[in-house]
Amino acid sequence: MVYQSNIYEYLEHSDSKHLLICKDDKEAKQISDVANLLGYNTFVLPDIRVSVGEDLRAYAEEVQALFIQLAGYAKSKRKKLLVSPVRTLLLPFPKAEFFESMMIEFGESLDIPGLKEKLYQWGYHFTDIAAQKGEVSFRGDIIDIYPITSEKPYRISLFDEEVETIHYYDETSQKRLGDELESLEITPAFLALDKEEHEALRNRCEHSPYDTFVKDIDSLGLWHLDDLAQNAFEMFDAILTANLDEELQEIYELDRPMVERKHFLLPIIPEATKYRDLEVVDPNKLLESHKGKQITILAKNESIVRGSQLSFFENIEFVYQDGIVNILGQERLILSLNKPFKRKKVKKATIILDELKPGDYVVHENHGVGIFRGIEKREVLGATSEFVTIMYQNEDTLLIPVSNLEVIDRYVAEGGALPVLDRMGKASFKKLKEKVKEKLFAIASQIINLSAQRHLKKGIVLKTPEEHALFMSKAGFVHTEDQERAIFEMLEDMQSGRMMDRLLSADVGFGKTEVAMNGIFVAVKNGYQAMMIAPTTLLSAQHYKSLKERFYGEEISVAKLDRFSTTKEKNSVLKGLAEGSIDVVVGTHALLKAKFKSLALVVIDEEHKFGVKQKEALKEMSIDVHLLSMSATPIPRSLNMALSQVKSFSEILTPPTERQGVRTFVKSYDDKVIKEAILRELRRGGQIFYVFNSIAGIEEKKKQLLDILPKLRIAVLHSKISAKETEDEMLKFEDGEYDVLLSTSIVESGIHMPHANTMIVDGADSFGIADLHQLRGRVGRGGKEGYCYFMVTDKERLTDNAKRRLLALETHSDLGSGAVLAFHDLEIRGGGNIIGEAQSGHIKQIGYSLYLRMLEDAIKELSGQDKEVSQQIDMKLSIQAYLNEELIEEDRLRLELYRRLSLCESAGEVYEIEAEIADRFGKPDTVTRQFIDVMVMKVLARQQGISKVSSYGENVFMEFAEEGKERVVLKARSKDDDDIIATAMNYLKQNSENI
Template identity: 85%
Template sequence: MYQSNIYEYLENLREEKLLLCKDDKESIQIRDVAQLLGFDTFVLPDIRVNVGEDLRAYTEDLQLFFAQLSAYHASDRKKILISPVRTVLLPFPKPEFFRKKVLEFGDTVDLNALKDTLYQWGYHFTDIAASRGEVSFRGDIIDIFPIDAEKPYRISLFDDEIESIQHYDEATQKRFEEELDTVAFTPAFLALDKEQYEALKNRVERSRYDTFVKDIDSLGLWHLEDLGQSALEQFPAVWASNLDEELKEIYELGEPLIPRKDFLLPSVPESDRYRDLEVVEPNKLLEVHKNKKITVIARNESIVRGSELSSFENIEFVYQDGIVNIMGDDRLVISLNKPLKKKRVKKATIILDELKPGDYVVHENHGVGIFKGIEKRDVLGATSEFVVIFYQNEDSLLIPVSSLEVIDRYVAEGGALPVLDRLGKASFKKLKGKVREKLFAIASQIINLSAQRHLKKGIRMKIDREEHTLFMSKAGFLHTEDQERAINDMLDDMSSGRMMDRLLSADVGFGKTEVAMNGMFVAVRNGYQAMMIAPTTLLSSQHYKSLKERFYDYGFKVAKLDRFSTTKEKNAILKGLAEGSIDVVVGTHALLKAKFKNLALVIIDEEHKFGVKQKEALKEMSIDVHLLSMSATPIPRSLNMALSEVKSFSEILTPPTERQGVRTFVKSYDDKVIKEAILREMRRGGQIFYVFNSIAGIDEKKKQLLEILPKLRVAVLHSKISAKETEDEMLKFEDGEYDVLLSTSIVESGIHMPHANTMIVDGADNFGIADLHQLRGRVGRGGREGYCYFMVTDKDRLTENAKKRLIALESHSDLGSGAVLAFHDLEIRGGGNIIGEAQSGHIKQIGYSLYLRMLEDAIKELSGQDKEVAHNIDMKLSIDAYLNEELIEEDRLRLELYRRLSLCETTGEVYEIEAEIADRFGKLDTITRQFIDVMVMKVLAKEQGISKVSSYGENVFIEFREEGKERVVLKSNSKDDDDIIATAMGYLKGKQ
């Protein structure tokens, strides 16, 4: 597509138009030109959906679609609408259904009427409004996240009058200080009244299209009837570029929405006044064309200052986003902007531990039990809440909510189920002692190794920054901020004269290899050798391809050593390494016996997958060279902190710019759906992962697939097949010899398969949400959109919770709230990998979280980091103190807050959570405020070596940990709650 054609066309345009183009990339090029020419510009997303498909998988795109159309209809300036051609196959709602509702400070609100409106407008009612299109009503607080808003709004009422309107942060749920006068929101679907909504709902329920749940989110847009019309009836349209290929594909799919005659639209003519430019050196261009009218586009003034442009009289600077480079007889337009980078993926912070009744938990003194829920109990005339945990023989343990730090969710590798412990038996204590010994051995190994490295002088590398910047620019893509940070940190290490020992954690396909190659480049440029070792032949051959391409221009000698190398090749490579004629080598453990002439950098990929002996050999090899270890599993935050004393650490959380989301569909199992999903992928030349988690039935499943599609080429993999055969089959799959890889859930995690972009999970209801999210992450890794189908055997037998989980995955194709749990699980699992040899026996018995906590303690203790030994403080004041359910109705939210409060280390943290509760749920009542006081006293008591604070009648007792220290008895004015609190608090604060 040529921007010059668009420029001339829009320069002379005097009316509103819909410009049709190929995809998102072209829409952005057109948008940049239109904005430069002063148009109010609205861009629709590229929605490649088939008629009748479940639209829930396109939630975010549709919200953007509605928001842009709504803004377009509301604008009364000179405006233009831009759309990729596949998007106009959707029915377009009529303009009258994009009304807005405005609420102002001081307005009186009829709550029931507002709820009805929001319901008919397609908003989802939830207990936390954290995603667009959600609303939450809590007493006198309304949280709403309109689909066209950057941040959600919190509206506080006094009775039925609006007292304040503020934005809040959807991740932390805290409000921003600035008060607003109004909030305006568009519908999340369409501005329907009750009759229209009911009529649409009926049409959807009778729909002939098959979706997991028949509701307006899934199918509403396909049944608009009188509420919508085709885009080409609604807007005068033109072709903005050549779309022959796209149209051919659309006709072949037989889309019923667009009759062929509608496609006889005018096209944007070729420009005879302007042509497109490639701008390499702006100053030279300006010098040659200095007599023309010159426009320079830049995001801000500092970009202009940084580019050191020559100054001429006739330059006009336009400060805005976008890139336009064109030239005519009397005009020159150039842009100093770089393409925008992707935002970091936000980790959701608010509900990590969604403990549900029935989940396994670990108590640090009593072991594994089952969480039963929260209960209120009266003890000594005062009411408190307790968490109830069941052990063997249905013995139950009550834990006061002020001491929740002693329990954790139980997670073990691959979802293994634990054995319940028995209350009051010393066996758990013994087990913990055993694990602690083992952990001390591991921790001391990590620390000794690190100490040996720290004592040695590192190989100091010289870095030519200019040459290095050039090397980075040849990567063929824009580096994300995280990648740049990881590369710069690594180069600082290598040039510091110290030994580098860095751990790099990033998801597959997020660019770890690129970081490693920057280190290799520096090593070879300094006259040294570099080696990279991976656990499997497949991974090493993938790295080898990347290295050869990347170093081709520099004439580096790159070699690969693995079980496919012939004896002759092996000998030649080993000789080359010893003589120094090979610069970079990549391979599997075959490399461990190699001798090098001057090795300076060792890179280990997925270290945890090597065996014990191989690890020992790796340690020997890397003792006096720079070391970079790479891992595709996230490292838990806290462990990362403990390790930071001994290793340096980098993390890449941003997906690469070209990485797309994964459309997720939940479907009832049906041969037709399977056939369509496989053919859809094969039509675009791709491959399919088919996950079927039963080794016994996997051959039968292959037969079924071949009955549906007889010509399908299917590879079968599972854990009973040998490692060598698995690897050979994977290599064949990578080379395109198979269409479908049918396997159990062992789809190898560290592998980059850019051609496999559809994933079908058979029996998805039997997987945990974390596993499903993990599996889904295997596709959509090239620049192509991934498709993931979760097939459910019998949807009528699913529990409500399982349904909700699957629908959450369907609506959140990003790593959003549907993935919070997955992140948490993964984060916990990632810890096991650093430690090396799978401690699976111990982890299975005590769960990952307790295991990690003990490992952190061991590392801290051995590396001399100040470690306050955690002592639990017994708070037994006979006062009513808990988070009142009249204030916070949802059990899971109360539980999460109890948990966070029990982990507070300072009184400041407690007061911060108090402010957050007031902010999210309204003014604290007496019982809740008294609970906050108890938590403050607990922190103060901990600081002062106190073990127990209790009361009986008017007496308050303070007991100390130190033996022989007498307990203090205080007398309060009365038995009233506030007097007892004042007495205890007065003593604790006075002691400070």
């Protein structure tokens, strides 16, 4: 354990440049807080716990952070200090000369081929969209680059080869930000290597003896630096900050080839004689009793000081900076008002990369399920346009003009189920849609009627008691902003006099139960009862355990009711609820028959997993009490908005502070790798999930695992095993009776298994990216780092696409990174969950996206929200209009823009996308501008009830959706494109003003 007082006393009198070695990240932060206070320029290395030869792609962020800190240290001219966790020092440290950087300035002329070459040697990845650190994109006269040292990526606009403007841009929306910049600094994404060094390193990696999925610099570069690196102990004077014997012993046992034993025979910082560490409970008492001393107060800003209600004395010095230092000495007192660091919110991707690729299934709202074949140019009536081609049964092909892409959706179904292709021109899809529509109206009206009934009733007023603030502070962790918001929104509902009907969505382990417990606490302190119901015994047992711990010492009686309760216990609980002697009850559907004396709050976890009859009973129970429903799947924004009329909604997107990411490795299947992964987890006292998605072969797989490790205790689970047996085995696994849970992909989504922190997915290439991300989220739940191994049978036979997806998962192992990769599929599923499993048959036939759109429409229609009847508009102007591939080369980027343009509901939105195109790709050319005009006309035509805009020669025709309304014929000056557009646009704009 590190003592800040020791560090303070040592650094106060030390001038030599030092490397301070500590145990882990947490200690490094405590040391840097002290060093910063003493005016050191402090550089903290990340805690990288990696074995020699391991795939470094899974540690990409930490390796970047290591290089940034080492480069900063090398360049700093001030009094400086390097702080490093002990395990990081086992890595080779690149020599300082490989951290050079280059400047690009406004007005400078660039040698583009030379720049490309240099960035390639410096480790940059060339992509269509630069959205991650270390990526660069060259598009005509625009260069986007995201240096690893920069908070935001840069966009450079060129005039020929001269730098015309430099801006930051937002990596999620891809739009420019703020004012022009004078210059930018480009640091290497890996190291500043020249051509020969880069070639030699690449060669060493390609022929590396280490087994990684891809043998390249990203995965292996650091292990093959050879003479480009040095040993950390030879580069710096080092000293230990505390006794690290245990850690050092562990390192020796791992037999590190890079580090000799002598390196660790280092001095230890002596114990402080003038200072000691402080545990601060009441700052004012401390100030009062030490007011004669020199006092330093550490706070991030003045508002923290103003809000702290401190007693002020003359001899107080305020230091406004981050960090927490609490030390008492003979002559001085240092106190900190700062709170521990909070986790950043996980960003949701706004641009969905990977949206549609040739070969993907799509659903056309009139023709049904087909296969997307790509974009192609066709000439129709003498004008060139682009079309999306979709193939149906019997190889029939449908061409959809790119101006009408809103009629198709990507096909997504549960568990990646494959659909049956429809036949073009057959009425069966239309009938199916009608059938689904009826069902959806029934569901939507149920949601709305129930809500209307609740709105008419007066709610139980539950006032927030004074002791609630104390209850929150006893949580044992710092609440994230989202958690706090969700708690206060819920409490507001509960004291408003209306019936609460709130849906809380958050990933597992992000703290939904904590929010629910605050609601339960308030209900009980107001003299009422609360119940919490979950679909499985395992989940309810976990909730019961959490509630017992959290309400310990609060004089709140908690009981549970499930199939493990004996008849005697059941009767006793039911009696206690009826009499009011039990405040809170947790259980499964066994609770549905209970009678309460004064129930005020019902919390339902994973409501969509209950059966139809159970749902009905739940609705009856919760009709005149406050209701909080919790779900672990994200709810789509559009559906959330439609539902917002009838339900209130909270979302937690921030991971808890102590939660760690999951290291992800992609490997070719190998018994040695499996053995090492299992032993690595068992060595730290943990358990393993092994996912093998074939019921037929699962027993054979168990035998294979026992051949590798005969003493393994393995539980086997799959969908053919009864629910009762599944649950019993899961409970045994949770109690530590098994080492490995070998199962199909049914690893329960809502389950919190803090001891299982390694997952092995066998045959990972046959899973969808969303499923893999979901599975990976099952580990790394406690304070321990999770490991996830995606095993593929034959990496040589993988498609490029499968390879790219697996590598993306390996690189994006940070929490919530599924945002970019998997959020779309997950979000769509979340929509299915609201409605319940019974609908999955229909969803399978028409896909989630279309299903959801129809549900939103049904809810809007029934709840009287303004719903435009979105009729299709046929744009058949014989003009050249499309997004030019010379401007936007990548098909998938053009497709994404076509799709977004076709979904625009106002001319303003279309012009916004035009500005974005100019920003991202350069000035639009004539055909691109003309396509933008066509999309503006389409929006205006929809607002005016026009169903078709077409032209022939110099005549322009407007046809109306309303029967009996005569078509309008306009005459252009000539049949040139610009005259046709001007004529149609003038008519539509004038009419638009008259509406």
